[in-house]
Amino acid sequence: TGNPWGYGKQDGPSVWHKNYPVAEGDRQSPIDIVPHQASHDPSLGPIVLNYDKCTSIKIANNGHSVVVEFEDSDDRSVIQGGPLGNPYRLKQFHFHWGGKDCHGSEHTVAGNSYASELHLVHWNAVKYKTFEEAATAPDGLAVLGIFLETGDNHRWLHTITDVLYTVKFKGSVTDFKGFNPKCLLPSSLHYWTYLGSLTTPPLYESVTWIIVKDPIIVSEKQLGKFRTLVFTGEEEDQRTRMENNFRPPQPLKGRKVRSSN
Ligand SMILES: Cc1cc(C)cc(S(N)(=O)=O)c1
């Protein structure tokens, strides 16, 4: 029941390649985004989110992050436009964060980290029958990345931080209905986009990344509540705080990053 991988010295990003050789592949994520090297592509239209009918189901601690899962048996909540050739269905969202505010995001911008990064994960249900199948296809997933910066209190994030105590331990799950993640987006959806991978094992190279340029602002107190989660299960004697669950930037290997504008 041990963890096959983690974020520690012995099982962290620097050794993932031993069990997951794709870790050294040509389209790995995250990356450092250098704004002035991103090519502005006028053909890149706006990102369109249709989340009004989204159905959140539960919130869970999977031993790596805190995840909110959605009903994805039909096209009730999709992302489309931008670099995407068809609509992609919302499946879940989760976060990555640091032990201190100076780091925690996965993508960096001109070498700078944010305190946290929100990932809204979508899958190509037009071309693939299941999420699992899409997750192994080069055009299978689309992940919308939103940076979190500390400052004022975020007026809606409390809906999530108020229930984190119920999913403190790995394997815990709580009902979480009626949450629309649209409330976690910044006003402008200008973005960078590039072809990459899942940022945790199995690191499949199946993600079209759409990284929103503007961060959302959350308070240090709100972010601190994420750090009360633990990587370990209730039955384990270890209580390892869940923090620094981010992979550092990976080599670009000649990839182009495009900018919406
Ligand atoms: C393993 C894994 C699964 C999912 C759905 C999403 C990711 S990520 N962090 O690339 O968004 C990783």
Ligand SMILES: [Zn+2]
């Ligand atoms: Zn993620």
